[in-house]
C-alpha cells in the first residue's frame with residue numbers, strides 16, 4: 001500500500017545489523033541489533049524519538065518532558081536526543097527508594113537533565129505532574145513538549161514501522177524471509193510499529209510480542225488503539241484486526257523490573273553462549289519467553305522457520321545492578 005510517512009529527524013545509526021544466533025529447537029534464530037542504534041542513544045526509543053523530536057522542533061520546543069523508572073532507557077535516550085537538537089530535558093522518574101546515580105541515571109545526570117523524582121503512588125498522576133511542569137516552563141517563556149512513557153503513541157509508532165521496512169530491505173540483501181518477528185512489549189510502541197508494517201505491506205508475518213509488564217489483554221487494547229491512530233495519521237481508513245495482535249503472556253515473572261533466579265540464569269547462559277547481553281528488565285525476559293514458547297511449540301510455526309528477535313537495548317542496566 002502507498003502511504004507517506006511523517007517526517008523525522010535522523011538520530012539513530014541505521015540500518016542496524018542482523019546477526020544469527022544458534023538454532024533453538026529446530027528454529028533459526030536471528031537478532032536485529034537495535035542496541036546498536038547509538039551509544040548514548042542505544043536501544044529502541046531513539047527510533048520513535050526521531051518522529052517525536054521532529055514534531056517537537058516544528059513546534060519550537062525548548063524542553064522535552066518525559067517519564068519512566070529511575071533506570072529508564074527511554075528517559076536516557078530522550079536526554080541524549082534532546083542535546084543533539086539543542087533542547088533540554090526534564091525527567092519525571094518513579095521509584096520508592098533513594099535514587100542511585102548509576103547506569104542510565106548516571107548518564108542522565110552527566111547530560112545535565114532536570115529531575116523530578118516521584119513515588120509509585122504519585123506516578124498514578126504522572127500526566128498531570130508533567131503538565132504542571134510544562135506550565136511552569138511556560139511561565140518562564142520556555143516551550144515544553146511532553147513525550148509519553150516509552151514514546152509509545154501514534155507518532156512514536158512510526159519508528160518501528162520504519163524499522164519493519166528496513167527489515168524488508170535487509171531480507172532482500174540477506175536472501176532470507178523472516179516468518180516471525182518478535183519483540184519485548186513494555187509500553188507497546190515497538191510492537192505496534194512492527195504490526196503496522198506487516199499490515200501495510202501485507203507480508204503476512206507473525207508479529208509476536210512478549211509482555212514484561214501488565215497483561216497481554218491490556219496491550220491488545222493499547223496496541224490496537226495507538227495503531228489505529230497511526231493509520232489515521234496516514235489517512236488510511238482501516239483498522240488493525242485484534243486477532244493479528246499476538247502477545248504472549250506468562251513471562252512477567254515477579255513483576256516489572258523484578259527478576260527470578262531462573263531468569264538471571266538464562267541471561268547468563270545466553271551471554272556466555274552467544275556473547276550478547278540481554279537485560280533483565282526487557283530483552284532477557286522476552287527472549288526467554290520466546291525460547292520457552294518455541295520449546296512448547298506454542299507459536300504455530302513449522303520447524304526451520306526464520307525467527308527475528310529485535311534486541312531493543314538495555315545495556316546500561318548492566319552497570320546499575
Ligand SMILES: *Cc1c(COP(=O)(O)O)cnc(C)c1O
Nearest residue numbers: 073186187188190282312313314
Ligand atoms: C522500552 C524498552 C522496551 C519496550 O519497548 P516498548 O516499545 O516500550 O514496548 C524493550 N526493551 C528495552 C531495552 C527498552 O528500553
